[in-house]
Amino acid sequence: MTGDRSVPGTGSPPDDAPFDGKAFARGLSTAPGVYRMIAADGSVLYVGKAGALRKRVASYFANTPKASRTLAMLSQVARMEVTVTRTEGEALLLENQLIKSLRPRYNVLLRDDKSYPYVLVTQEPWPRLALHRGPRSVPGRYFGPYPGVTAVRETLNMMHKLFKLRSCEDSVFRNRSRPCLQHQIGRCTAPCVGLVPAREYADAVRRATLFLEGRSDELTRELGEAMEAASARLDFEEAARLRDLVASVRTLQARQYVDGRAAELDVLAVAMQGSQACVLLLAFRDGRNLGTRAFFPKTNGSDNPAEVLAAFVSQYYGEQPAPREIVLDRAIEDIELLEEAFTAATGRKVQIRHSVRGERAGYLDLARRNAEMSLATEIGSRAAQRARLDSLCELLGLVRAPSRIECFDISHTMGEATVASCVVFDAEGPVRGQYRRYNIAGIEPGDDYAAMQQALTRRFRRAAEARDASSLPTTAGAAAGGDGADTTQPDTGAAAAREAGPSGVLPDLLLIDGGAGQVAQARAVLDAFGIPAAGGPGESGVIVVGVAKGEERRAGHERLLLPDGRELRPGTDSPGLQLIQQVRDEAHRFAITGHRGRRQKARSVSRLEDIPGIGPRRRASLLKHFGGLAGLKAAGIEEIARVEGVNAALAGRIYATLHGLPDAVPPGTPPTSR
Structure with a gap:
């Protein structure tokens, strides 16, 4: 993108002169870009994108009828700034960034301060399958986002039953000396105590990843081949386990298909009452209905549902990866531009539709009804909030x-x-x-x-x-x-x-x-x-x-x-x-x-990790030998030295560290003499 500009080439007007929008527009190029309307006090009134800056900015100051909200905004404009970009898609991304950072007074703002939940498969020797919210700083693969935590928990519950991957935190995993309850109820293969070979666990991780990626057909084909191989080598118990796993995956596939295929789509509907709006998201991934989530954007006086929905689509999918298909309950501006930008961002074709039939039309109707109910509930809660504020004023x-x-x-x-x-x-x-x-x-x-x-x-x-x-x-x-x-x-x-x-x-x-x-x-x-x-x-x-x-x-x-x-x-x-x-x-x-x-x-960092000479294998041996950190702490130096791989000097360092002593205890020194 190129640089910014704030006034036309004829020079800056006097501070008390009204802003001449027509003259400003004449000095602009026809390139795509982003414009910002700024008030006299320096606050940003509005941020918008344009395929042709001169044409778009000039339309605001033309002698054509305008909404009262637009007239109120234009009456406060003291100056404008523009940023020229190479493409309209670049302008769309920049517009979203500026709206998020500047929060202009007249833009529709997506007020959503909740982090989105993901399914995380960690990247480590024994990967963990868990729910994750917040910054994606943990190394691993993230699947989502999901519209709500309930959908993630249902997915995890199902996957732990199918693939038996661990869900415990690393601090628990490192310090286990015997299998936990999850292993006893058949939801984990207990890699913490070595009850599953590394290769078998890696296969389970790969199969879980295939399932999360929506490649269920490939997964069932692989499981079928493994079942036949187990049967051929007369390992009938393993063949029976794989048979049951194939049956479970196929049952889930039968429940998940939409229109005869695994669909990946979001359905969006907007409901408005005055200037209060609700946008409802109904999400499907791999054909599974992941549930709904209601958003209540700040409209800043806008009463146009299409404008609210267009702002939501642009801002929401500027932060989250777009699915292959987005179904809207009404037409919005710049659909082709949004499709192009989302396709470039995800690396696969994204289609936005607003005129649909059959099953998708039914989903749209469901989304509309849920949006209306959510908006009514929100308005009721806001009325109750105002009543409590009034009571607070009277109280204080x-x-x-x-x-x-x-x-x-x-x-x-x-x-x-x-x-x-x-x-x-x-x-x-x-x-x-x-x-x-x-x-x-x-x-x-x-x-x-x-x-x-x-x-x-x-x-x-x-x-x-x-x-x-x-x-x-x-x-x-x-x-x-x-x-x-x-x-x-x-x-x-x-x-x-x-x-x-x-x-x-x-x-x-x-x-x-x-x-x-x-x-x-x-x-x-x-x-x-x-x-x-x-x-x-x-x-x-x-x-x-x-x-x-x-x-x-x-x-x-x-x-x-x-x-x-x-x-x-x-x-x-x-x-x-x-x-x-x-x-x-x-x-x-x-x-x-x-x-x-x-x-x-503070408590999850094992004190053994701070001792030179103790790595993961010796730490596991110590904890397994004494049944945990408490048993190790109760042991004497001679007992610690009996563990394989631990000499007398190391045993002394371990004892000193666990008991807060300033230095290592010489072998043979009774604990009471220190």
Whole structure:
């Protein structure tokens, strides 16, 4: 692609002059590219792609009837920028990247902060078959994405029954000394203790991969040949096992066929009520129905279903690999361009259709009805959310509903692996892309006050720096927008105020899970950074409220510690307290999940791995000999030295490491003398 430009060749207009869109368009080329409309405060209003930049941009400023939303957008344009690309497909990719990073005010935005689940086959000597979410950083093959976790769990359940691959984590796999329950119920061949030959396990992995790739015919043919070979060598037990496996795969094939063949398609339907939209995805892979998933894009005032669906298709498949066939419930613009871009990205032909018959028409009708029901449910939940916000305002004496709520919580196990969480809610519910975890270090174990002070300091230091650098508003409610991108670094300009995420925008309401001590820490941190905190109803600044547990820690009996020193007990029937409980419970869930992960990571690294001279084989021999790490730790040096491959010096190093001694224990030294 080539460079950017923002004004026509005649020079920049004066700062107070209105933007001349016609003159700007005349200075553009007819090449494909991306254009950006920018307001006077530097915020991006709209990002669009064009096959011919001059023609597309000129159409906005021609004397033709336009929707009120478009007129409102054009009235705010102070300047435009364009980026010329080599092809329309390149323009499509760049448009998606800019929409995701800039989040323009008038674009339809796909609000989806959930990671997609995959089936993972790891790349290691004894591969593991498991569910995976998040960054694809683990070496191996990923199959998906699936529309929901339920479909992945069903697939894994079926595959463990068929191919008997291990599902345990590596920390468990390395330290097993006897088969687990999965082997006893016939769902794993127990490679952890050597009950299956490496070649046989590799064959099972290859066959599972064939099944996940949709090559079921090839799999059944291979299994049939193996069954005949086993029968020929009179290995009738193996032949019977393969016969049952072939029967199971063929039964699944019979259930999975769509239109007589294994289909790979997505069915999409959109439902709208006013400017609220729901796009429903019904996915099929290898002919199997993987279920549905509802998306609720942010329409930014658009009431055109085709525009919403086109934006969804472009943004969703810009992130996820497109299937061979995409069926839509209506025609959208640039179908040929989208097909070309998706085909180039996947390396195989992708077809987008909107006029279908037979079975696919039935799937479209099913998707439409599910989209309408999902939208009705979402609208009902939003109405309930607004009612709870109104109740919260009345409960806390707020002049207006908070547009940004943050809640902090601390989680640890007797001081071990302390983690603090920060969750963010807006008027529509959780904003998961802006959640944060803080690994707490350098404090006395179990000191919740110090942990809270450290987490809040790390959170609000960047907010203060961003505010000082770019004159950010003191509350999220004062900043336009509030659906910021997930970033932790301060930015500059008015656009940064909307997009700075949790670091640059301050909350209207700060909830602290704890009593007076934790609340005092929060107010001290805000004071230290010069961030105003409200001292009573109607005052400006961040409102700090403590959420203390009630009698016997029962839900609904929480005490709210207000900034003016009052203490409220709203009771179980208060919708405002129910909203606070939802936010607090989410902060608790997020904190304890992070704590458990950090704790497990610390515990899963075997202390034997740190000892020079102990590799995987000696470690397995030691654990097998003593029945696990606990048995090894209880053994003396002489007993350890009896294990094959372990000499006296190594036994001393092992004993010293397991007992936290500074150096190796000489052979023959009684443990009690140290």
